[in-house]
Amino acid sequence: MATTQITASSISARNMALFEGLRPSAVQFPCVGHVKIGNLTQRSYKGMIVKAATVVAPKYTAIKPLGDRVLVKIKEAEEKTEGGILLPTTAQTKPQGGEVVAIGEGKTFGKTKVDISVKSGEEVVYSKYAGTEVEFNGTKHLILKDDDIVGILNTDDVKDLKPLNDRVLIKVAEAEEKTAGGLLLTEATKEKPSVGTVIAVGPGPLDEEGNIKPLTVTPGNNVLYSKYAGTDFKGKDGSVYIALRASDVIAILS
Template sequence: MAAIQLSASTISAKKLPSFEGLRPSAMTMASPLRPGSLPLRSFRGFVVKAATTVTPKYTTLKPLGDRVLVKIKTSEEKTVGGILLPTSAQSKPQGGEVVAVGEGRTIGANKVEVDLKTGIQVVYSKYAGTELEFNGSNHLILKEDDIVGILETDHDVKDLKPLNDRVLIRVAEAEQKTAGGLLLTDATKEKPSIGTVIAVGPGPLDEEGKRKPLSVSAGNTVLYSKYAGNDFKGGDGSDYIALRAADVMAVLS
């Protein structure tokens, strides 16, 4: 059988059908789908909510490792004087009830259990964790280290029991007057970064899973980082802040 070899010079363009009506923009090349290969515009109808919804068919949720599941406290809808607050003015809750805890974590050769029990009221870092809707209520799943402390009595922040390396400080009152004697308005009063330590946590865990004591203790007057920690208003009208011991810069005497 004779073989026929064709070259570009042997093919006459006039013998081929005309493709003048086909524009390049009318053609799309299909490519195999690979994970992560779809362009972002393909997901215009896909919306990720800030709070993950757990479907009703799941009736239990077991946190893993050193994570904790907290049922979020409902936002205050009224002021102390009974004035109804709009949604935009309602402060985001920073507390709730522990409803489930993980089995703990391993540090070195030691297994460290989560030092929290279900049913207790806790305060947590403002921006920590992942919100989710579970059994019809809003919950937060977060790490144990994001729990600031435990509210043991009266649910007042002055009774907060700090955890790990956290420190509870009663903030000093802002100066009412300038050095020259001028009266300051609330808007011009500078937020103080000095206060008295009310309570301290047991300290962070070292590489062997043992607690390291903190360098400050209750009763110390301290200078702390201005933008650190969680601010609270106590039932006695005083301002409090809970922060990490590393954010305490100096002890004053």
């Protein structure tokens, strides 16, 4: 907002044309006395203030993802804990979900064209640090590859996640709280679990011709998976879930 102080010496008949065309809402006259535009005198415009604000229209009004890319509107980070405690910026959880705004035309395998696996309006979960963040229409968005989307989640409970591509959703087994000798383990020393039960699976990866290859694991399988793989989530039931690629599943337990 620019503010200009105009004095008697700065206005003359020669530069009065500068005020022609100004809308009444754009000019304020805090001076005492009646002021008539077009017949200003030295006595009437003493102390007059003119304020002008310029609204710059955005240069770009649309973003169209190309190929197998997807434009996602990022969910805002939680600013409070469940108990209502405000979180500082450094402690806020990095958002990993959002709404699909636009999709590309898909990708081609030889002569086979494969469509994007999500649609506009769907709520999705994506891999940490994936894609390129852009600010558009005053809101943060992410442009990322279709393959970086972990799954579709149209509810607020992670157990309802629908994995995509070669992803698998696993309910993590609880960590052992005692050693073999019966000693209690503190939270910091508990072994990170790498065993869990498969809750849902994606359709499978695509081969070189664009055909889907079904996964070898199915819901209900107890599996062993690689440590530190995938993305962890806390479910509403208090359980920990992990979404990872099927290639990170080492074995089926029975």
